[in-house]
Amino acid sequence: MIVNILNNLQKELAVFVISIAVTSVIIIFSQTWWQTSYDSMRDAKNDLNDARQRYYTALNQKRLLKEFEKKFGALQKSGIVGRENRLNWVDVIENLTVDFKIPYLKYRIEKRKPVTSTDLSQRYPGIDIFKSTMTLQLQLLHEGDLYTIINTLHKNARGLFDIQSCIINRNPALSESLLDSNTDKNFSANCRLNWYTMKKKNIKPINNRSS
Numbered sequence: 751m752i753v754n755i756l757n758n759l760q761k762e763l764a765v766f767v768i769s770i771a772v773t774s775v776i777i778i779f780s781q782t783w784w785q786t787s788y789d790s791m792r793d794a795k796n797d798l799n800d801a802r803q804r805y806y807t808a809l810n811q812k813r814l815l816k817e818f819e820k821k822f823g824a825l826q827k828s829g830i831v832g833r834e835n836r837l838n839w840v841d842v843i844e845n846l847t848v849d850f851k852i853p854y855l856k857y858r859i860e861k862r863k864p865v866t867s868t869d870l871s872q873r874y875p876g877i878d879i880f881k882s883t884m885t886l887q888l889q890l891l892h893e894g895d896l897y898t899i900i901n902t903l904h905k906n907a908r909g910l911f912d913i914q915s916c917i918i919n920r921n922p923a924l925s926e927s928l929l930d931s932n933t934d935k936n937f938s939a940n941c942r943l944n945w946y947t948m949k950k951k952n953i954k955p956i957n958n959r960s961s
């Protein structure tokens with residue numbers, strides 16, 4: 751009787767131990783599977799975030815590129831980027847001389863020279879900037895004619911310029927009042943304008959030679 755009870759207990763203990771072992775294996779497997787699934791989900795989420803970030807970065811770069819192309823095209827059209835258009839400057843000057851009845855206007859354009867500036871080189875390292883100085887000698891009826899000439903150049907001439915210097919003097923006359931003057935050359939003016947153009951810097955490739 752006791753032997754049978756012990757045998758039954760031994761069997762039940764064995765089944766219990768086996769059940770515990772199987773349960774432990776299932777729990778360990780479940781935890782491993784859950785951790786693997788969690789890691790996979792986290793990696794997938796990170797990949798999704800990276801892909802989304804690259805997508806938005808690409809969109810932003812495309813937008814910036816379009817804006818740059820638009821601005822670059824406008825600069826090319828205005829004559830700031832590329833070769834200087836001296837023929838256009840001369841045409842505008844000669845036309846305004848006729849249109850505004852300027853009695854005398856003489857111009858001279860010096861050779862184009864590079865602009866050397868540490869600040870510009872640091873701010874725009876990939877661009878070369880050039881300057882051409884234009885000298886204007888004028889005889890004018892009114893002082894306001896000088897403003898008209900500068901303003902017309904600004905509106906119609908292709909390129910970008912600034913005024914380095916401009917001096918206007920009244921010419922000696924027999925009459926004190928301009929209303930009584932018999933000449934259309936009441937004022938003399940001398941101006942120096944700096945015309946600017948720019949282009950992409952030419953970078954020479956480095957030749958790697960093996961010794």
